[in-house]
Amino acid sequence: MSQFSDATALQPDGPGRFRADVHPDWSIAGRTNGGYLLSLLARAATEHAAAEGAATPVPVAAAATYLSPAPPGPASVVVDTLRAGRTTGAYRVRLEAAGEPRVEATVTLGRLSPDAEPFHDAVPQVQLPPAEQCVLLTRKGPGFDVPIMQVVHERLDPACLGWATGSPSGGGELRGHVELADGAPVDPLALLLLVDALPPATFDLGLGGWVPTLQLTAFVRALPSPGPLVVRQLARLVEDGLVDETCDVWDARGRLVATGHQLAGVRMR
């Protein structure tokens, strides 16, 4: 069992209900990662849909609203079927811990073909040096503990790491090679993690603070091939205490496989 599948494991607890265990490793400075939580909720949607006999196994879209931080430990997940169709279905999923709602998501399930080819692709893979010339991020963050770096290996382009030494590039873009630390293959659920696993792109703007995600929507666009992936996190607009970021993920073939769009709070020094 991989670390990721272990950390997103669900125990059935009645129709549309699951027990989960929010794992402490998938966190940054004591805060559970939003992409990890989105994966967990989407997994609940897929397991509930399968139990209902749906033939729509892939979370093609997942939109989460973060209500309050989800602490490590026991949690309950409730799934409601909004619509179950032949080619797509929609499910509302809510995670609660200690009696409080933490995250609510709507997950659209569909089907993707392993043989699909792009008809049109306006998002070419970002260029970056080979993995061996990139810098592996470690659990020891800039002044705080980043446990997620032990379970997700992120090798960032040195050109976008100036913030680590006080000289951010100002581009608002982080990019790197990413894989699960235990070598487990990245499936569509893990893609939902990867669209929110890089450090905030605002680090590259000299904004070093915590960037709490308010809303994150991810689209899984293709089934990823085996091997390491390339991820780019881009800050689009920083204004009025908010930032919206777009995160693209390409597989080892260089194909766009997932995109995340998030709105987050940011302290503009």
Added chain:
Amino acid sequence: MSQFSDATALQPDGPGRFRADVHPDWSIAGRTNGGYLLSLLARAATEHAAAEGAATPVPVAAAATYLSPAPPGPASVVVDTLRAGRTTGAYRVRLEAAGEPRVEATVTLGRLSPDAEPFHDAVPQVQLPPAEQCVLLTRKGPGFDVPIMQVVHERLDPACLGWATGSPSGGGELRGHVELADGAPVDPLALLLLVDALPPATFDLGLGGWVPTLQLTAFVRALPSPGPLVVRQLARLVEDGLVDETCDVWDARGRLVATGHQLAGVRMR
């Protein structure tokens, strides 16, 4: 009363409940526009939040999942408060018509300052000819009726209108000057309409068919200045019967004020 505020009017119908009237003008070939529906749901969230005493009037994020087409006529809207905070709140909104759920959205309400200035902007306004050199789209679409073009005036760059004469550019991008036809000012609710009001960018790829939105997430990033806006709809990836599009909206000052990201079905001829 403007056409837009009239078409999104809500009658209170008990705590967290409203009656709405889905207006036939905000539609394309008999299908109610998804951006219009998102505006309507977000308005319900703002009115419910105000009734509860919240001081968070702006829908800074709104994520909708479309369950089934919403026909013109009476509809009911139900709002549940997920979290009400001092600076942001989250609300689940559902629209039902004829006893069936049609759209469910999560709306994040916050506050935006009229004096905010961008700290970082990676999305410069798209270049296009002045409005008088652009082409006003009419209700008479390519083989079908497009009533929404009577209430939203869209003047598209002729360079991205080749599809109308059988010669799409292949870029997958539509761009134009947009305003409400009756000259009403565009408020944050109307921005949620505008992120889904242009024709599908897939038209510019020679894919002429209906593009049903599965999921649409919009971020309102700034309060728009008065005057016409510029809108760009871009197809990012078309693959496996799905397209994801990003739509950016700039106000008359050239400032990015809203962005929409959607996943939709597409027939790949």
